Amino acid sequence: MGRKQAFTRSELLDQTKRVLLEYGYEGFQLKLLSKSLVGARSTIYQYYANKEEIVAACMKRSMENVLQKASAIDETECMDALQHLLDVYLEEADFHQLLGYAHKINKANSAAAAHDLEFVEQAHVTLKSQLERLFARAQEEGHLNTSIPLPAIIGVFFNLIETPNMMNIPTPQWSKLLYQMWLGGVGRR
Amino acid sequence: MGRKQAFTRSELLDQTKRVLLEYGYEGFQLKLLSKSLVGARSTIYQYYANKEEIVAACMKRSMENVLQKASAIDETECMDALQHLLDVYLEEADFHQLLGYAHKINKANSAAAAHDLEFVEQAHVTLKSQLERLFARAQEEGHLNTSIPLPAIIGVFFNLIETPNMMNIPTPQWSKLLYQMWLGGVGRR
Amino acid sequence: MGRKQAFTRSELLDQTKRVLLEYGYEGFQLKLLSKSLVGARSTIYQYYANKEEIVAACMKRSMENVLQKASAIDETECMDALQHLLDVYLEEADFHQLLGYAHKINKANSAAAAHDLEFVEQAHVTLKSQLERLFARAQEEGHLNTSIPLPAIIGVFFNLIETPNMMNIPTPQWSKLLYQMWLGGVGRR
Amino acid sequence: MGRKQAFTRSELLDQTKRVLLEYGYEGFQLKLLSKSLVGARSTIYQYYANKEEIVAACMKRSMENVLQKASAIDETECMDALQHLLDVYLEEADFHQLLGYAHKINKANSAAAAHDLEFVEQAHVTLKSQLERLFARAQEEGHLNTSIPLPAIIGVFFNLIETPNMMNIPTPQWSKLLYQMWLGGVGRR
DNA sequence: GATGAATGAGGCTTCATTCAT
DNA sequence: CATGAATGAAGCCTCATTCAT
CATH class of the missing domain: 1.10.10 (Arc Repressor Mutant, subunit A)
Known part of the structure; x- marks a missing residue:
């Protein structure tokens, strides 16, 4: 009706x-x-009752997608897992940028928005701990250059996501390429 | 008085x-x-006559700084030059972000803004050609991994600038560290 | 300037x-x-920052006027004081009606409004205790008909204020007339 | 069905x-x-076709109730009749307040609303003339204090209706009490 | 030149009313 | 008939910009 x-x-x-x-x-x-x-x-x-709720709901949905995909990753091999994680983040590349807006939302205006953002915050923590877990293992297992501080390695990894894909290489290959550059560098071997 | x-x-x-x-x-x-x-x-x-002019002037000034520093770099050794260039871009890290706003400015509103943006555009071309010149030489001289497309290498280089410096390492060292990761990768050697 | x-x-x-x-x-x-x-x-x-603040400020000002006049009344003779109080309330007759809106104001919207209303609330208590003080004395001193409950007497007194002055009798006389009707009734003596 | x-x-x-x-x-x-x-x-x-019609219909219905009850009053003894009239008005106390909104209704919007308000207006006149008839007789028969102008007496009578019944006295007693205060005053006899 | 006040265009939000199922 | 969704007019408020001192 x-x-x-x-x-x-x-x-x-x-x-x-x-x-x-x-x-x-x-x-x-x-x-x-x-x-x-x-x-x-x-x-x-x-x-939605107001602007804030719309934005918050949008972020929540985006986060849910990422969270689901990220938690489905097989973590048996940590380096493989990192590669897959990069896939996920690239597929939902925008979400990284969206998240940046989270702290600008005026929660006072709307309980629903506050609630959605609470979820986003929680999920953020979950993702972060997954990342830290994997990187810790990567370091333990000796995959990483020990002369570089781990936070710097993580920072560069995360930042890869924003690299403009000027040649429009399909995402899976693009992900592999970025991963390769990150791990092996761009210099002559 | x-x-x-x-x-x-x-x-x-x-x-x-x-x-x-x-x-x-x-x-x-x-x-x-x-x-x-x-x-x-x-x-x-x-x-300034309006908002647009202020922003345009701000961008122009920022661009002038970068342009001046970038053009002062000694290009004898291309890899050294790239490292210096990264220094410059990191010192004026924000300018990269500012530039992103350039296309949002409504030029119809103000001739002065349009004029300033014209300058910014020009300077952008100049910087880009410097970068391409250096990268072309780096490739010619065999410093770069030939299995990776040059635009991808450049993209990652440029994107380094945005990497969050979580440990607040002083800019010169931070620049060296980023350069090292970019060129040599983060994996065990 | x-x-x-x-x-x-x-x-x-x-x-x-x-x-x-x-x-x-x-x-x-x-x-x-x-x-x-x-x-x-x-x-x-x-x-004022918003509608609520305007209304609250209006009420506060009105209340300040009444409060000042009411507290200036000489309370030596309680029945005289009541007559004077009626004068005051009639002069600021609207304030009675304004007050009725106080609880409708959304205080969440504005701290300033909340603050003003706090004042109004306080002043209201002050006025009420003055009224109760006078009526208590009036009863003790035997001016009032003891067969009528005091709250009813007070209620009718307060309600006199709203009586429409159809003949446009000047306020001082109107006040005296109302007082006379209240105390002595309208029936033949 | x-x-x-x-x-x-x-x-x-x-x-x-x-x-x-x-x-x-x-x-x-x-x-x-x-x-x-x-x-x-x-x-x-x-x-109903619109908001105005709803309000007008509501007023009409309220007026009909009052009108019916008021016209059923036995007017043999004018003072008794006034007491009964007060009963009626108190039972339908709100109607007095509702009437105040009548002039705010935008009749241009709806013929039906205009029609209903016409009825209300007419009934109002009827009620008023009843009241004036009774008061005229009360004065003639010497029940009222002749030193007080009749309009003032009527005004106070009408205004009694709005007196807040703080003690929640049942309406019939409350009506008697108000009538007593009105006629005999609240002062010591 | 420097300022504080004035202003209208434009954005958010609500609400009576209409429409399509 | 009853309904849930759609809608535009209208109200609140902000902000770039202009004006008068």
Whole structure:
């Protein structure tokens, strides 16, 4: 009963992500959002009570995806696991950037937003501990250059994600290539 | 003698940079800017006609600094030059991020902004050609792993700049460390 | 320096009171308010950060007036004091109605509003204890009909304030007349 | 058999009255109304074409009740009749307050609302003339203090209705008490 | 030149009302 | 009939910019 929905919650979040990435958190406007959806701006409020909730929900969903994929990784071989993890992060590359906006959200405005962000925070901790676990093993097993501080190694690894893929190499190969550069360097062997 | 000058053009640009980096381009507001200056908000208009001009001028100044330092580098040894270049980019690390905002500026609003951005664009080309020149030589001279496409090597090099320096290692050492990881990788040798 | 003010804070509160009384709390709109002031609607925000603060400030001012006048009353003769108190309440008749809106104000929105309302609350207690003090004495001194419960007597006294003055009798006489009716009744003596 | 009826017209008007009294005319919102009814908000439009009509119908119904009760009063003894009239007005105390909103309704929007308000207006005149008739007789028959202007006496009588019944005395006794205070005053006899 | 105040355009959000199922 | 969803008008508030002192 009632009319057919103009757009689904999922479509809404898809566009939210798009607008967020294109305009940044402060540039995220409902006008921009509704322009890329079929209905009126006010229809958005059928799903979320305010801007903050939309952004928080978007982040939560993104985080859920990453978390699921990351936790599905087989950690038997730590170096393989790292390679797979890089795959995951590259597939959901934007999520890294989205996360950066998390602390800008005004939680006072909305309990729902606060709740979603709580989840994001927790998941963040989970991901971080997975990463640290793997790197600790990598170091123990002697895969890493001991003359380089571990935090620096981790930092560069994480930062690989943002490297612009100018040649549009398909993600799996691109991931392998980045991994190779990270581990082996770009210099002549 | 007239009224004391409220703040200098240079102070204005310093704070512009700070606010831009903290809040992003869309979050850049004159109220935030004037809060970190001694005078009134309206005084800003003594120097620049509108928001766009301020941001453009800020970018131009940042670019001038980098350009000057980059062009002072001795290019005799290309690998040394690259290491020095990384020094320069890290010293002015923010400039990389600032540049990302360049295309968001609405040039229609102001000729002065358009003019400044023209300069930035030009300088960008200059820097890029310096980089490409050096990388071409590095490859020719056999310093680089030929199995990796050059654009990927360059991309990773550029992206190093954004690596978070979690341990707050002083910039010169941090630069050396990043260079070492880039060239030699993080794996056991 | 700077431009001349379009309207003073006091004028703003005057009109606030007028609009509140005419349209009620839920009907209080900034558009209506600014229509009765010389400047633009947004100018209001030079004085108060939001609607709630305006209303709260209006109430506080009204309460201050009443409080000052009420506390200046000589309480030597309690029945005289009650007559004077009625004068005061009639002069500021609207304040009784304004107070009714106090609990509707959303304090969560503004600390300043909450603070003003705190004052109003306190003053309310002060006024109430003055009233109870006087009535207690009136009863002790045998001025009141003991067959009527005191709260009923007080209730009717307070309610006199709202009696519409259809003949537009000047306030002092009107006050005396109401007092006379209250104390002596309207029946033949 | 079709769908079960969501709520009756009468339930609708009951809640209308409740919401009106709680939130005032300007605060009367269909969302608040439907929250206290079993069906959907849009179902309201099965009964009335718009907000104004609902409020007008509510007032009309309230007025009809009062009118019926008031016209049933035996006017043989004018002072008894006044006491009975006070009973009636107290039983339907809210109606006095509701009436105050009548002039705020925008009649331009709806013929039906205008029609209902016309009725209310007429009934108001009827009630008023009853009151004036009784008071004229009361004065003629020497029941009232001739030193007090009749309009003032009527005003206070009418205003009694709003006196807050803090002790929650049952309406019939409360009515007698108010009548007694009005006629005989609260002072020592 | 420097300022504080004024302002209108534009964004967020709510709400009466309409529509399609 | 009953409903849930859709919608635009309208209210609040912010912010870049202009103005008068």
